[in-house]
Amino acid sequence: MLYLVAFLLHCLPLAMGHYDICKSWVTTDDGPSWEFYACQPKAMRMKDYVTVKVDPPGITCGDPPERFCTHENPYLCSDECDASTPDLAHPPKLMFDKEDEGLVTYWQSVTWSRYPEPLLANITLSWNKSIELTDDIVVTFEYGRPTIMMLEKSLDNGRTWHPYQYYADDCMEAFGMPARRVRDLSTTSANRIICTEEYSRWVGSKKEKNVRLEVRDRFAIFAGQDFRNMDNLYTRLESAKGLKDFFTVTDLRMRLLRPALGGTYVQRENLYKYFYAVSNIEVTGRCKCNLHANLCSFKEGTLQCECEHNTTGQDCGKCKKNFRTRSWRAGSYLPLPNGSPNACAAAGSAFGNCECYGHSNRCSYIDFLNVVTCVSCKHNTRGQHCQHCRLGFYRNGSAELDDENVCIECNCNQIGSLHDRCNETGYCECREGAAGPKCDDCLPNYYWRQGCFSNVCDEQLLICQNGGTCYQNQRCICPAGYQGILCEQSKCDSDTKACNSASRTYLSLTTFLIGALILQL
Numbered sequence: 001m002l003y004l005v006a007f008l009l010h011c012l013p014l015a016m017g018h019y020d021i022c023k024s025w026v027t028t029d030d031g032p033s034w035e036f037y038a039c040q041p042k043a044m045r046m047k048d049y050v051t052v053k054v055d056p057p058g059i060t061c062g063d064p065p066e067r068f069c070t071h072e073n074p075y076l077c078s079d080e081c082d083a084s085t086p087d088l089a090h091p092p093k094l095m096f097d098k099e100d101e102g103l104v105t106y107w108q109s110v111t112w113s114r115y116p117e118p119l120l121a122n123i124t125l126s127w128n129k130s131i132e133l134t135d136d137i138v139v140t141f142e143y144g145r146p147t148i149m150m151l152e153k154s155l156d157n158g159r160t161w162h163p164y165q166y167y168a169d170d171c172m173e174a175f176g177m178p179a180r181r182v183r184d185l186s187t188t189s190a191n192r193i194i195c196t197e198e199y200s201r202w203v204g205s206k207k208e209k210n211v212r213l214e215v216r217d218r219f220a221i222f223a224g225q226d227f228r229n230m231d232n233l234y235t236r237l238e239s240a241k242g243l244k245d246f247f248t249v250t251d252l253r254m255r256l257l258r259p260a261l262g263g264t265y266v267q268r269e270n271l272y273k274y275f276y277a278v279s280n281i282e283v284t285g286r287c288k289c290n291l292h293a294n295l296c297s298f299k300e301g302t303l304q305c306e307c308e309h310n311t312t313g314q315d316c317g318k319c320k321k322n323f324r325t326r327s328w329r330a331g332s333y334l335p336l337p338n339g340s341p342n343a344c345a346a347a348g349s350a351f352g353n354c355e356c357y358g359h360s361n362r363c364s365y366i367d368f369l370n371v372v373t374c375v376s377c378k379h380n381t382r383g384q385h386c387q388h389c390r391l392g393f394y395r396n397g398s399a400e401l402d403d404e405n406v407c408i409e410c411n412c413n414q415i416g417s418l419h420d421r422c423n424e425t426g427y428c429e430c431r432e433g434a435a436g437p438k439c440d441d442c443l444p445n446y447y448w449r450q451g452c453f454s455n456v457c458d459e460q461l462l463i464c465q466n467g468g469t470c471y472q473n474q475r476c477i478c479p480a481g482y483q484g485i486l487c488e489q490s491k492c493d494s495d496t497k498a499c500n501s502a503s504r505t506y507l508s509l510t511t512f513l514i515g516a517l518i519l520q521l
Contacts, residue, residue, distance in 0.1 A: 018234065018337055022294050022308040036309055038331035038339025039294040043134040046127065046283040047096050049303055053124040054092045054107065061110045061275070062089050068111050069273045070143050071262035077272050081108055092123070095278050104279050106142045112259060112274035115266060116463055116486075118445070121256040121276055125283065128157060129303040130315050133247045135284035137213040142277040144260025145211055147200050148174045150444075154251040160429045161253060162437075165213050166195035169202070174257075175444055182214040187236070190221045191246035202262055209279075215247065234333040241397045245425055248288055257444070291331025291339065292316035309343035319344035324371070327355055327385040327401070357402040359386035380407040394426045413440040415451045447473045456485060466490075 022039035025032060054060055061068070062083030069077035082088040090108035099105055112119045137151070151164040168174035180194040199211040223233040237244045259274045266274070287296030289305035293316050296305050307316035309331070310323040319328045323344040332340040354363045356374035359381045365372050377386035380393045389395055389407035399406045412420050412428035416439030422428045430439035433452030442452040455462060457470040464476035468487030471477050478487035 018230070019291065019333070019339060020294055022292070022341075036341035036343045038291040038333060038341050039308065040132075040289060040291055041286045041294055041296040041305070043284055043286045046131055046285045047125075047281055049127060049298055050096065050283070051126045051128070052092050052095065053122075053126070055122050055124070056120070059109050059121045060091065061108045066111060066113075067272060068108075068275060069270070071260065071273055074262070074267075074270055074273045090277070095123075095281050099279075104142060106277045106279035109256075109259075109276040111272045112266075113271050115268065115271050115274070118257065118462070119259055119274065119276075123254040123256070123278065123281075124158070125252045125281070126158060127250060127303060130155070130248055130250050130288035131285040131303075132244075132288045133213075133215050133249065133283070133285045136215050136282075137252070138280075138282040139211045139254065139278060140209050140280040141211065141260075142209065142279050143275070144202065144262060145199055145209065146256050146259055146276065147202070147261055148258040149200075149211070150175075150255045150257065151213055152253040152255065153249045154253070155245070155248060155425065156250065156423055158251045160423060160427060162427055163193050163435070164252070165193060167197075167200050167211060168195060169197060169200040171195035171197055182217040183220075185218070185221060187221055187240075190218050190236075190240070191243050202260060218246075231336050234336065238333045242425065252283070287315075289316045291333070291341070309341050310346075311344055322346060324384075327357075327387045354385070356386045357381075357406075358404075359402075359406075379404045380409075392420045392422075394422050395424055397425075411438055413438050416440050449474075462486065 019038050019040045020042070021037055023034045023036045026035045060083070061081035065080060065082035065084070065088075067077045067080050069075065069079065080088055081090055083091070090106060092107045094105040095107045097105055107123075109119070109121050146167070147169045149167045151167075152161045153164045154161050166175045166177060171177050171179040175195050177195040179197040180192075181196060181198065182194065185192060185194075219233055220227065222236045223229045227233075256276050259276055262273065287293075287303050287305055289296065289307065290311075292309045292311045293305040293307050296303055298304075302314075304314055305316045307313065309316070310320050311328065312318060312320045317328065319326075323346055325345045328344060329342040331342050334340065354372040354374060356363070356377070359377045359379050360374040362375040363372055364375050371384065373384045374386045377383070379386075380390045382388050382390050387401060392410050393407040394410060396403070396406050396408050408426065410420055410422035410426065410428055412422060413434075414420075415431075416434035416436075417428040417430055419429065422437075427437050428439045430436075431452065433443055433446035433454060435441045435443045435452075442448050445455045445458065446452040447455060453474075455473040457464050457468075457476050458473055459470060462470075463486070464470050464478070465486050465488045466479060466482045468476040468478045468482065476485065476487045478484070481490060481492045483489050483491050
């Protein structure tokens, strides 16, 4: 009960406030009528409506059963994970269950028995609905927080993914980024993607379990630490480019890249103490209804906005039939305090009612559909009212719909992207291993060579063995007498002379190759 009270008080500033009423019945000189306002649903615990997926296959422990130990008792490996026994199983659903007092339940991965092969796990949360975050995302890890992980988001139900925040005990080493804190960001960088070291270093305390995406700290940049200036936050959400979309997701994905080590290096003699265990994931937000609804219901297995303002659709993203005189527009927080509803209006039949936003000077009436549509849209626009962008272009968030530069070319990297189309924020759909808005960069553990290729070796997880050295993450240069991708195989046998001869030949060849590479550079 105390936890619930604390939770409600924590969310109070964001769950209450403006924009909770969509309309009111008023009387004017022309008679009674509805007066519309911008509106939005209340915040709620989104984990109650989530679908979870864990991959790759076989990453969840228990099949086959295995024993594991903890950092507190690294050589007392008496704990067991067994998927066939309910009391010993750790399936993904335990990240979202209601725990009894004193009994912690959690999802658990297999142990790092295949080291130095990376222990990688993805946890994907899906809502099949756009939601807007209103509070911190909090992930609770049992038995140590990962030393390297990243959080990704999707705005299109998992078709494309974009980095949300990076976590590492050494950000520069893991991701090539300097460590930053959200509380140090400014009003112009509030939606910057950062790497933080705050939640990854081993502290040896069972109390240090949580990893956060600090949504509240980003809101506080505009609203103040006590959230007394919510009007300024709403104004910035409406006016700052990309800020509203930063807090909008349809899916979240945690990529767990290296488990807690309990120290500074991996102890190869006891790999059963390295694994991931997640006991809880808290996501607080509201349904995105484009400020056209103040209620959101869970129907037929999915969240649905109960749309007002003559709008319809899962996100209230279009006008109802016979209410399409003007192009659909999202509601606006401005002007304060009630915003602009931008309600859809009843359709008329006159050509003069058709809006093309200056991108066409001709309209056509489609008789069997009873629709007026713009013809030959210019400036890379398309749609009934030239209100959308052509494929290969995306909406310029800083331009009005009647601006000639309203649509910007995607400019997707031809090698790193799957095609030349991008989403509404300009992000291209990347091939495996590629990253960045234009797919012209590579994810960690990949390198660029006319495309992104998986690292053969590195200085962290895929370490060259037996004294081998990693060359540009592409191959291991092995010492005399060793071969294999990671120099893991011995070329020598019991014949000492043959071994010595092979060593001299290999050393000569290695020296020649290194010299040739230096000349090329």
